[in-house]
Amino acid sequence: MLKLKAFILIGCSAGMILQGCTKLVPRAPDSGEVIAEPIEGLNNAQMAAHLVGDERFAHVYSPEEGLGPVFIQTSCEGCHVGDGKGHFSSVVERFGMWENGVFNYLDSLGGPQLQGKAVLNYLAESIPDAGTVVSRRVPPIITGLGFLSAVHDTTLLNLAAKQTAQGNGVSGRVNYVMPQSAFILESHHVDSSGYYIGRFGKKATKATVKEQIVFALKEDMGITSDFDMFDPFNIEVGYNTGDDVPDPELAGNQVNDLVFYLRTLKAPTRRMEDDENVMAGEELFKQVGCAECHISTLKTGYSEIEALSEKEFHPYTDLLIHYMPLLGDGYPEGSASGDEWRTAPLWGLGLAADSQGGIAYYLHDGRATTINQVVNLHLGGEADNAASSYKALTDAEKDQVIAFLNSL
Amino acid sequence: MNLKKSLSFLTSAFLLVTAINVNAQSDTDAKKDTSRLELVNQDAIYNRPFIKMDKLRTAVGGYMEANTNYFAEDGVSEGFSMELRRFNIFLYSTIHERIKFLSELEFEHGTEEIALETALLDIEINSAFIFRAGILLPQIGLVNANHDSPKWDFVDRPLSSTTLIPSTLSEVGFGFHGKLYPSAVVVSYDAYVTNGLQASIVNNSEGRTFVPGGKNEEMFGEDNNGVPMFNAKVSVANRKVGEYGISYYGGAYNTFRVEGEVVDATRNVHIVAFDWTFKIKKIGIKGEYVMVKVDVPEELLDLYGTTQHGGFIEINQQVFDKKIMDFEHAKLLLNVRGEIIDYNVGDFSTPSNTLSTVDIDKGDNIASIMAGVSLRLTSDAVLKFNYRFQKTTDLFRNPAANLGGFQFGIATYF
Numbered sequence: 001m002l003k004l005k006a007f008i009l010i011g012c013s014a015g016m017i018l019q020g021c022t023k024l025v026p027r028a029p030d031s032g033e034v035i036a037e038p039i040e041g042l043n044n045a046q047m048a049a050h051l052v053g054d055e056r057f058a059h060v061y062s063p064e065e066g067l068g069p070v071f072i073q074t075s076c077e078g079c080h081v082g083d084g085k086g087h088f089s090s091v092v093e094r095f096g097m098w099e100n101g102v103f104n105y106l107d108s109l110g111g112p113q114l115q116g117k118a119v120l121n122y123l124a125e126s127i128p129d130a131g132t133v134v135s136r137r138v139p140p141i142i143t144g145l146g147f148l149s150a151v152h153d154t155t156l157l158n159l160a161a162k163q164t165a166q167g168n169g170v171s172g173r174v175n176y177v178m179p180q181s182a183f184i185l186e187s188h189h190v191d192s193s194g195y196y197i198g199r200f201g202k203k204a205t206k207a208t209v210k211e212q213i214v215f216a217l218k219e220d221m222g223i224t225s226d227f228d229m230f231d232p233f234n235i236e237v238g239y240n241t242g243d244d245v246p247d248p249e250l251a252g253n254q255v256n257d258l259v260f261y262l263r264t265l266k267a268p269t270r271r272m273e274d275d276e277n278v279m280a281g282e283e284l285f286k287q288v289g290c291a292e293c294h295i296s297t298l299k300t301g302y303s304e305i306e307a308l309s310e311k312e313f314h315p316y317t318d319l320l321i322h323y324m325p326l327l328g329d330g331y332p333e334g335s336a337s338g339d340e341w342r343t344a345p346l347w348g349l350g351l352a353a354d355s356q357g358g359i360a361y362y363l364h365d366g367r368a369t370t371i372n373q374v375v376n377l378h379l380g381g382e383a384d385n386a387a388s389s390y391k392a393l394t395d396a397e398k399d400q401v402i403a404f405l406n407s408l
Numbered sequence: 409m410n411l412k413k414s415l416s417f418l419t420s421a422f423l424l425v426t427a428i429n430v431n432a433q434s435d436t437d438a439k440k441d442t443s444r445l446e447l448v449n450q451d452a453i454y455n456r457p458f459i460k461m462d463k464l465r466t467a468v469g470g471y472m473e474a475n476t477n478y479f480a481e482d483g484v485s486e487g488f489s490m491e492l493r494r495f496n497i498f499l500y501s502t503i504h505e506r507i508k509f510l511s512e513l514e515f516e517h518g519t520e521e522i523a524l525e526t527a528l529l530d531i532e533i534n535s536a537f538i539f540r541a542g543i544l545l546p547q548i549g550l551v552n553a554n555h556d557s558p559k560w561d562f563v564d565r566p567l568s569s570t571t572l573i574p575s576t577l578s579e580v581g582f583g584f585h586g587k588l589y590p591s592a593v594v595v596s597y598d599a600y601v602t603n604g605l606q607a608s609i610v611n612n613s614e615g616r617t618f619v620p621g622g623k624n625e626e627m628f629g630e631d632n633n634g635v636p637m638f639n640a641k642v643s644v645a646n647r648k649v650g651e652y653g654i655s656y657y658g659g660a661y662n663t664f665r666v667e668g669e670v671v672d673a674t675r676n677v678h679i680v681a682f683d684w685t686f687k688i689k690k691i692g693i694k695g696e697y698v699m700v701k702v703d704v705p706e707e708l709l710d711l712y713g714t715t716q717h718g719g720f721i722e723i724n725q726q727v728f729d730k731k732i733m734d735f736e737h738a739k740l741l742l743n744v745r746g747e748i749i750d751y752n753v754g755d756f757s758t759p760s761n762t763l764s765t766v767d768i769d770k771g772d773n774i775a776s777i778m779a780g781v782s783l784r785l786t787s788d789a790v791l792k793f794n795y796r797f798q799k800t801t802d803l804f805r806n807p808a809a810n811l812g813g814f815q816f817g818i819a820t821y822f
Binding site (some may be wrong): 025026027028029055060061062063065068073074075078080084087088090100115117118119120122124253354355356357359 | 478479480481482483485607608610611612613614662663672675705707708709710711756757768770795797802803804805807808810811812815816822
């Protein structure tokens with residue numbers, strides 16, 4: 001009888017423990033604190049595809065899988081930690097030179113991007129002497145790309161036209177770029193003599209998410225794909241050396257897994273929207289003119305993913321390139337000059353420090369660690385009026401603007 | 409039942425009836441050792457139960473372990489799952505009074521991984537000098553040569569033993585081991601040369617310096633650089649104060665020479681471990697501290713650390729030792745284990761272009777605490793239940809990921 005009681009007690013205890021399992025394990029952080037989540041409204045098959053892409057995004061490549069021979073990072077996640085903005089140690093450097101008024105990306109010398117790491121038994125690349133122009137970029141936040149990619153080109157053209165017509169010094173323009181091998185024409189693209197509007201990258205040089213991914217796979221990790229079959233190399237070793245893994249190292253469908261994952265990452269969630277300082281800061285943000293370029297609301301056109309189709313969203317960007325002379329580095333891309341930069345989406349700004357090691361490194365190259373430093377670097381160009389107006393605010397008002405930005 | 413099956417059944421029954429359960433160590437130098445030899449880590453591979461078949465000189469044994477997992481990291485759980493973690497078969501043979509053979513065949517996760525983990529020959533000159541050759545377990549840290557799950561009270565092995573020391577590390581090599589008996593202590597030593605770990609200590613699928621990444625099936629066939637690695641351990645044991653060991657494993661890991669031509673600088677890995685096992689009344693305390701130094705190419709330093717360290721301490725408190733049902737000496741233990749690992753010791757170099765001065769420590773570390781109970785129905789069979797809470801900080805020191813969960817496991821020799 002005693003044994004029976006003991007067994008019943010043990011059984012009940014085990015049952016209670018199993019029942020309590022879900023309560024005794026760590027809980028998820030608030031959704032607003034996390035950006036690595038899928039958009040709402042995906043069906044089961046889309047969710048499954050999203051998770052396949054998620055796994056590939058986190059996959060760490062080894063030399064046996066095609067990493068390198070020169071590279072910057074070993075996984076997508078390595079640069080875009082938690083899908084957020086990257087750490088300064090993951091900065092990429094692009095190089096080239098001006099030659100008779102034409103920019104040379106020095107492809108034959110290992111350009112356009114430096115791969116400063118190498119697999120064992122190979123040499124890391126260094127910038128060649130001819131690479132006199134260098135552009136440094138911190139990896140960007142990558143959430144909400146599906147929304148940005150589904151905005152119709154005419155929306156961007158209309159925004160550019162509207163800004164120019166206002167005549168207040170803000171005159172963004174689209175960056176027309178040559179489509180690359182991964183480009184697929186979609187209904188929201190407008191052809192301009194074989195060129196298309198770029199919207200991804202610091203200077204809006206990629207028209208589609210897929211082109212950006214293929215470029216990053218190659219230039220950041222040395223992973224070839226169906227869309228680009230050539231590994232980066234170190235010219236000091238020789239052309240096409242050091243990687244014996246058969247190409248492509250990533251098949252087209254595997255690249256598509258990544259594309260789907262990035263397209264279906266949610267837009268960062270606003271936090272503390274009802275806070276008085278945040279609301280006051282939002283008004284000041286508009287008043288001083290920041291919202292001229294950092295437009296709060298855009299709308300997608302048609303997308304085959306219903307959750308992305310005809311949706312309003314809040315990226316705080318116009319996806320246009322603007323003249324920003326204090327940020328200029330002389331490195332042109334597409335039709336964007338060395339002094340022109342795409343308006344950075346501000347969504348997720350308040351979470352930047354959570355993916356950058358506790359300190360937010362702002363701007364394209366991470367040089368600024370405070371919003372005030374950022375604003376100072378907006379002076380002198382199209383954002384001069386807005387930056388000057390911000391500087392004229394009281395400290396308390398500036399704090400409200402910063403509170404608003406941190407709520408994004 | 410057909411004739412073949414009948415004969416097979418009868419043969420098995422006969423063997424079982426004539427079998428004698430022995431410990432492999434009992435037929436050799438255990439007789440000479442007046443101290444508590446079971447304390448000595450060196451003897452762990454022989455301190456196992458075997459079924460000795462009468463008339464045959466080969467004994468058979470093994471162990472199995474299975475467990476359940478329920479974990480969640482930051483609220484995300486894969487749910488409940490079960491795994492047959494290991495099924496290992498030992499073969500032990502006394503070829504001569506002074507020549508012993510031991511092998512261990514491991515089936516991990518069913519038949520997902522099958523490996524010949526041990527196949528070694530010991531030739532005893534005397535108890536202080538025994539020649540060993542074959543596939544052996546380097547004596548590094550507490551766990552590598554003493555890893556049988558039935559001997560441990562938590563489901564998972566310690567992190568320092570699996571991610572700093574690549575337990576179970578088995579290698580082709582040879583060397584010597586033995587025991588000396590000055591005064592009231594037993595001093596045991598091991599010294600081996602092996603083919604050694606290979607280049608994937610860096611540039612591996614972990615994205616960090618990861619010594620277990622250097623394990624490779626090719627290391628059983630040939631060395632990747634023609635320079636063997638060296639392993640040595642010295643332990644001092646006494647029945648009153650326990651056993652304390654210091655061990656080293658290291659050498660060149662990369663392929664710096666191919667067909668006689670130099671193709672890279674020579675890069676070394678060095679692992680030093682301190683381990684301890686002692687008892688205070690009915691409280692057992694054991695642990696290890698491990699330091700790893702790895703030569704990493706200069707340009708890879710941001711990603712791949714040159715220095716790692718960490719360890720664990722485990723406390724096992726016996727609650728009772730009494731008869732439960734037919735088990736004469738069933739023991740219930742309360743167990744706690746704390747672990748800390750830093751996979752990348754150092755700072756990031758300050759970026760040249762920032763407007764503010766920053767000096768950032770690298771992260772990439774783990775802190776873990778486990779608590780549980782284990783019920784040892786016999787000395788060879790154990791039921792385990794434990795909870796783990798673990799904080800993992802990434803390389804950049806972003807907010808830590810919190811993992812927690814439960815495991816229930818069984819492990820038994822057979």
